[in-house]
Amino acid sequence: MVKKNNSHQSQGGNVVQMFECCPVDTCGKKAVRSAFCEKHFVWFKKGLVNRKGEKPKDFDKKHQIYLRHNQSVA
Numbered sequence: 001m002v003k004k005n006n007s008h009q010s011q012g013g014n015v016v017q018m019f020e021c022c023p024v025d026t027c028g029k030k031a032v033r034s035a036f037c038e039k040h041f042v043w044f045k046k047g048l049v050n051r052k053g054e055k056p057k058d059f060d061k062k063h064q065i066y067l068r069h070n071q072s073v074a
């Protein structure tokens with residue numbers, strides 16, 4: 001008995017999720033990297049937003065650390 005639970009319908013090509021806009025609120029820029037715009041892709045990598053573009057509870061704290069790092073780099 002073989003149960004066919006796996007439906008690989010999206011195989012055979014690039015599985016690309018098409019997001020028109022960056023999901024971070026009030027952004028609305030065109031998504032260029034993993035559904036985020038350039039800036040918010042960095043945010044996502046730094047943990048400032050999650051995959052859905054939602055901010056964590058300690059966003060302010062993380063954001064300040066992020067800005068501080070950014071300043072020292074730039």
Ligand SMILES: [Zn+2]
Pocket residue numbers: 022023024027028029036037038039040
């Ligand atoms: Zn964005």
